Amino acid sequence: MSKNKNSFIDFFASVKLALFVLFFLAVSSIIGTVIPQKKPPEAYIELYGDNMAKLFQVLDIPDMYNSWWFILLLGLLCLNLIVCTIKRLPNVWRMVTLDNLTTDLSRLGKMKERKTYHPSGSINEAASQVKNSMTSCGWKSSETEREGGILLFAQTGPWSRLGVYVVHASIIVIFIGAMIGSYFGYKGSMMIPETTSKDTIFEFGTGKPLKLDFSILCERFILTRYDTGAPKEFLSDLVVLEQGKEVLRRSIEVNDPLHYKGHTFYQSSYEPYNKFLVTLTNNNTAQSERFLAEPGKEVKWKMGQSDITYGIINRQATNEPGVLNYKIWFDDESGEPSTFWILDGGSVSVPRGDTDYTFTLKEFFATGLQVTKDPGVWYVYIGCILMLLGLTAAFFVSHRRIWVFISNEDGKSQVLVSGTSNKNSLAFEKTFEKLTNKIDSDLSA
Amino acid sequence: MDSSQLLGFTTFAYLLSAVLYIGLFVFRVKKIGTVATVVTLAAFLINTAGIGLRWVESHQMGIGYAPLSNMYESLVFFAWSIAIFYLFLEFKYKNRYLGAFSMPFAAIAMALAEMKNPQITPLIPALQSNWLIAHVVTCFIGYAAFAVACGFGILYLLKNRKKEHEPEGNMLSQLPSLRVLDDIIHKTLVFGFMWLTAGIITGAVWANSAWGTYWSWDPKETWSLITWFIYAAALHARFTRGWGGHRIAWFSIVGFGSVMFTYYGVNFLLSGLHSYG
Numbered sequence: 001m002s003k004n005k006n007s008f009i010d011f012f013a014s015v016k017l018a019l020f021v022l023f024f025l026a027v028s029s030i031i032g033t034v035i036p037q038k039k040p041p042e043a044y045i046e047l048y049g050d051n052m053a054k055l056f057q058v059l060d061i062p063d064m065y066n067s068w069w070f071i072l073l074l075g076l077l078c079l080n081l082i083v084c085t086i087k088r089l090p091n092v093w094r095m096v097t098l099d100n101l102t103t104d105l106s107r108l109g110k111m112k113e114r115k116t117y118h119p120s121g122s123i124n125e126a127a128s129q130v131k132n133s134m135t136s137c138g139w140k141s142s143e144t145e146r147e148g149g150i151l152l153f154a155q156t157g158p159w160s161r162l163g164v165y166v167v168h169a170s171i172i173v174i175f176i177g178a179m180i181g182s183y184f185g186y187k188g189s190m191m192i193p194e195t196t197s198k199d200t201i202f203e204f205g206t207g208k209p210l211k212l213d214f215s216i217l218c219e220r221f222i223l224t225r226y227d228t229g230a231p232k233e234f235l236s237d238l239v240v241l242e243q244g245k246e247v248l249r250r251s252i253e254v255n256d257p258l259h260y261k262g263h264t265f266y267q268s269s270y271e272p273y274n275k276f277l278v279t280l281t282n283n284n285t286a287q288s289e290r291f292l293a294e295p296g297k298e299v300k301w302k303m304g305q306s307d308i309t310y311g312i313i314n315r316q317a318t319n320e321p322g323v324l325n326y327k328i329w330f331d332d333e334s335g336e337p338s339t340f341w342i343l344d345g346g347s348v349s350v351p352r353g354d355t356d357y358t359f360t361l362k363e364f365f366a367t368g369l370q371v372t373k374d375p376g377v378w379y380v381y382i383g384c385i386l387m388l389l390g391l392t393a394a395f396f397v398s399h400r401r402i403w404v405f406i407s408n409e410d411g412k413s414q415v416l417v418s419g420t421s422n423k424n425s426l427a428f429e430k431t432f433e434k435l436t437n438k439i440d441s442d443l444s445a
Numbered sequence: 446m447d448s449s450q451l452l453g454f455t456t457f458a459y460l461l462s463a464v465l466y467i468g469l470f471v472f473r474v475k476k477i478g479t480v481a482t483v484v485t486l487a488a489f490l491i492n493t494a495g496i497g498l499r500w501v502e503s504h505q506m507g508i509g510y511a512p513l514s515n516m517y518e519s520l521v522f523f524a525w526s527i528a529i530f531y532l533f534l535e536f537k538y539k540n541r542y543l544g545a546f547s548m549p550f551a552a553i554a555m556a557l558a559e560m561k562n563p564q565i566t567p568l569i570p571a572l573q574s575n576w577l578i579a580h581v582v583t584c585f586i587g588y589a590a591f592a593v594a595c596g597f598g599i600l601y602l603l604k605n606r607k608k609e610h611e612p613e614g615n616m617l618s619q620l621p622s623l624r625v626l627d628d629i630i631h632k633t634l635v636f637g638f639m640w641l642t643a644g645i646i647t648g649a650v651w652a653n654s655a656w657g658t659y660w661s662w663d664p665k666e667t668w669s670l671i672t673w674f675i676y677a678a679a680l681h682a683r684f685t686r687g688w689g690g691h692r693i694a695w696f697s698i699v700g701f702g703s704v705m706f707t708y709y710g711v712n713f714l715l716s717g718l719h720s721y722g
Contacts (some may be wrong), residue, residue, distance in 0.1 A: 015685040019678050026674040033715050047488035065662040134565045140673050164684075180661075185659060202662035226508060226567040234569050255655050266572075372657035380659060384646040391642060426628050 012083040021077045028073065032064045038205075045100045067347075076177055081168040084394060101144040108403050113429065114418035116434040119443040123406045123413045125150055126443065130404050130415060135443040137435045139402055149407030154401050161422065163393030185202035185374040186210065190219040191271060193366040195290070197241055197443050206445045214261065215241045221270055221365040222345075225322030234267050237368040262373050269368030271339030276312060276326075277364050283349075284358040292364060306333045310359075318343065326361060398423045402435065415443065448502055449563040452494035452521055459524060460489030463552040466544030477540040485548060489528040496521060501564065505533075509568040513581040514714070520558035523708075524579065526589030527551040534593065538629065542620050546596030557709075564673075576651035584644030584669075590637030590705055591676075595701035597630045598694035606693050613707050630697055632707035638676045645669050664715040668707035675700045 011017060034358040035056070044053040044062060060067030108114070119126045127143065127150045134336050137366040139154035188210060189200035199215035202208070218382040224232045233253055240260050250366060252258045258265040274294070278341050281288040293312060295301050301387070302309040314327035331337035335355045342348045342361050350357040416434050421428035461681075465481035467475075500511040512518045531547035558698060620626065648666070653659040660666060679696035682688040 007648060015681055018681055020677040022681070023673045026671045026678075029667050029671050029674075032662060033711070034668045149674070189542065228567065230567060231570065232567060233573070255574040255576075257657070262448050264657055266655070325673070346475055374657070375651065377659065381650070384649070388639075388643060388646070426625070 004149075009083060009087060012079055013087040014084075016331045017064050017080050018077075018084070021073060021080060025077065028070065031061065032157075034119065035046055035061055035064075037065070038063055047279030049411055060283075074175065078172055080416040081171060085168050089165055092165070095399075096158045098158075100155065100403070101142060101146075101151055103151075103153075105146060105151070105401060105405060108317060108405055108418045109418055112356050112420040112425075113420065113432045114416065116438075117440060117443055121413060126152045126413050126415055127406045129355055129442050130199060130406065130439055133439045134402070134404070134435065137438050139435065141402075141444065149405055152224065152404040153405070154402045157393075157397040158399050160397035161359070161399050163390045163395075163397065164175045164248075166390030167387055168390075170390055171370070172383075173386060174380050174383035175282060177376035177383060179376040182376075185372065185376060187370070187372045187374075189268065190216070190369050190406065192216060192369065193273075194218050194221055194364055196412075197239075197348060201347055211367055214247075215231045215244075216369070217241055218367045220362075221367040223270060223322070223365070223368075234367075235271055236267055238367075263374060263405070264372050264374075266370040266372070267367065268370040271366040271368060273364050273366070275364040277362045278310075279358075279360045280310075283357040283358055284354075293361075308332045312361075313339075316341070323361075328359065328361070330356075330357075330359070348426060398428065400428060400431070401431075404439075410424070416441070446498075448495050451491055452500055452555070452563070453499045453526070453559065455488055455492040455495055455521075456504075456552070456559055456608045456628075458491055459548060459552040459555050461527070462488050462544070466541065466548050470545035472543055481541060481544055482535065485528060485542065485544070488551075489532060492521070492525045492528060496525060506565060508565070510568050512565075513578055514568055514572050515561075516690050517558050517561035517563050517584065519552050519581060520561065521710075522557070523585050523588060524554040525549040526585045527554065527592050530589045530593055534629070534633075538621065540623075541623055543597065543600070543629075546600045547593045550592040550596060551650070573653045573714070574651055574654060576647055576654060577608050580644060580647040582652050583647050583706060587637045587644050588708060589638030590633050590640065591697070591704045594630050594633040594637060594697040597626060597633065598697035598701075599625050599695040602628060602691060606695075608617060623690070627664035627693065630693055631683060631689070634676060634679060634693070634697060634700070638673075638680060641669070641673055641676065645673060664711050665707065668703070668711050669682040672703040672707050675703050 002329060011423065021223070035180050036047075039062060039063070041053065043058065044056050046055065047053075047224055050319055056062055059243045060069070064070055098362045119129070121129075122417055128267060131141055131143070131152060134152065139156075141152045141154040143152045145151075186201075186203055188203040190198050190201050195218070197215045197217035199212045201210045201212065203206055203210055206246045219237040219239060222233075222235045223239075224235075237255050238249070238252050238258055239246050240250075240258075244298065248258075250258050252265060252267050253266050257267070274283075276293045276295070278291045278293045278299070279288060280291065282303060287303060289301055289303075291299055291301070293304075293310075295312040295315070298309055298311045301310075308331070310328060311384065312326050312332045312408055313329045315326070318325050325341050326344065328348075329337055329339050330350055330352075332352050336357070340350065340359075342359065345362050347358060347360040350359050384426050398421045400421045402417065405416045407416070419432050419440060461483040462481055465477055469477040469481055496512055499518070500509075503509050505510065513522055516648075527547065528551050531544065531551070534543060534547070535541060600620065601623065604623060605627065621629070646670070649659040650687055652661070675696070679693060679700065680690075682696075683693060
């Protein structure tokens with residue numbers, strides 16, 4: 001029974017399984033990059049024929065990265081990482097916290113890196129000299145009395161042995177973050193016409209409406225262009241409303257979203273309507289009104305005794321790319337109608353007899369927002385940081401240990417310097433040589 | 446003088462450098478080596494100046510951005526990364542014979558860049574992000590390391606095969622010993638793996654800040670992960686099963702094939718979001 005259990009654990013802890021899973025993940029991942037994903041079933045029939053399309057549906061190929069077998073492979077990788085870590089960590093922890101002053105002395109004479117010296121002084125003198133040499137080379141040593149002599153020990157980076165397990169843990173943390181995201185998060189979009197507010201998101205894929213407990217008002221959407229006419233930046237001035245009250249105001253652009261209550265609102269698209277937002281203000285009475293005007297159609301505003309009538313009657317390109325100039329016809333029943341030009345987004349003062357008006361005009365858009373709620377994203381980021389820290393420790397820091405045993409052999413002092421490194425042995429050879437050269441020259445001085 | 450002319454010179458300079466290093470490798474005339482290093486250094490400086498000038502030019506056009514945003518610019522930066530990485534190795538290992546297996550990659554990258562349109566075009570909104578710069582820089586440092594590791598992998602296999610047939614006195618004897626070569630390959634792979642990891646992570650952060658999804662199984666993303674799996678497998682095989690020598694050399698070649706597919710093949714053969722380079 002316990003033997004079976006052990007071989008079961010050994011299998012799931014094995015590097016062989018890890019290599020197998022990595023290989024299969026790599027190979028099967030290719031499928032989804034070659035066969036288009038998440039297309040309607042008819043698309044596969046058209047591309048690959050009836051039988052192949054059926055086979056694909058059975059194997060979940062059209063959405064393979066969410067298929068049971070791909071998730072199973074990822075799960076197997078996690079299980080492998082966890083079991084391997086549980087199995088190995090206790091031994092590694094022992095290595096990290098080991099008291100190396102109790103090391104079996106007979107091992108020292110068998111290490112690959114070792115040097116022996118015979119200084120003339122007593123063992124105590126030699127010990128303090130070696131200690132100084134080690135300190136000047138950056139090795140902080142501790143010492144103890146052992147049978148027949150004094151043992152010095154110094155090490156660097158014992159904790160780096162944990163690096164690889166930090167990397168393994170980081171992968172688990174990233175998976176946990178991804179799972180939290182897929183269970184408790186969602187993605188959708190909303191289209192908000194300027195000057196209006198919305199509180200419903202339409203989920204991607206399903207199109208299901210999801211209601212927020214707050215609403216988003218789009219005050220203004222601005223599209224700027226390069227000289228070539230290509231879009232340069234989309235910008236929306238958004239206001240968050242809680243029960244109709246403003247709680248937050250922020251402009252967003254692509255790459256600079258709005259965060260509120262666990263939701264993130266990304267600028268993703270826009271929709272033009274070929275309509276214009278016009279604000280008309282009577283500067284004498286401070287009366288103001290906002291209109292949605294269509295080109296070529298008359299707009300009337302009843303104000304006091306006089307009716308105001310205006311219309312957008314022409315348009316013209318300007319030197320500024322993508323910015324248009326509009327011609328307005330304007331009448332308030334006091335004398336000849338006025339005509340004037342106004343830039344998109346501009347404001348013009350219209351003097352009419354003893355009344356002054358201010359006329360503003362801006363093209364009317366709806367801003368397209370992508371909305372995500374992903375409570376797992378911070379776990380993913382923490383996992384990523386852990387992974388980079390773990391890889392740094394695992395790859396670039398080695399656990400180097402130096403022992404110096406100073407003993408009395410036949411009335412003469414003997415100094416045995418030996419050392420090991422758990423990785424990068426070529427570099428350690430050089431470090432060891434530098435240290436032993438220093439010890440040698442200090443002892444013979 | 447504009448940046449595309451400077452980068453045109455760079456192409457010739459890297460080609461010359463590659464030819465000189467190969468000449469050094471074949472004829473073993475020490476003098477060629479000195480010239481090769483000088484040419485490579487000069488080519489690297491012209492390359493740097495070209496990238497800098499392109500940056501300035503984009504600002505003069507009023508659309509200032511770091512020149513790391515399309516296939517042309519990334520190939521130029523790829524060549525730059527290979528050159529600096531190789532120069533570092535030459536300096537560190539004091540061996541010029543490795544150049545014949547590194548600098549051709551820089552020359553090829555520049556030659557591929559010359560086939561692209563070097564015109565500076567404004568960035569679409571999604572590309573206007575500092576994470577993009579971090580993403581491109583980290584990825585290409587990694588790619589450069591993998592390119593060099595692949596070159597050394599080929600070298601290792603050549604030397605390993607020759608050693609079996611004719612033990613002494615061939616041109617490969619000038620090269621570092623197999624043990625040192627194996628060590629360089631391993632370290633280069635480790636270095637590349639570290640930067641590839643950082644490149645995938647910065648890419649994910651960028652995607653999340655632009656689209657709200659850090660991972661969407663786009664072909665480019667998936668292939669970068671496949672590459673990551675391949676190198677992860679190589680490192681596990683080495684650390685725990687003691688794989689080294691010709692097996693790791695093969696891994697460095699296969700891995701680089703996957704890198705090149707991620708970088709280049711995906712854009713031509715598969716469709717996806719990542720269409721800018």
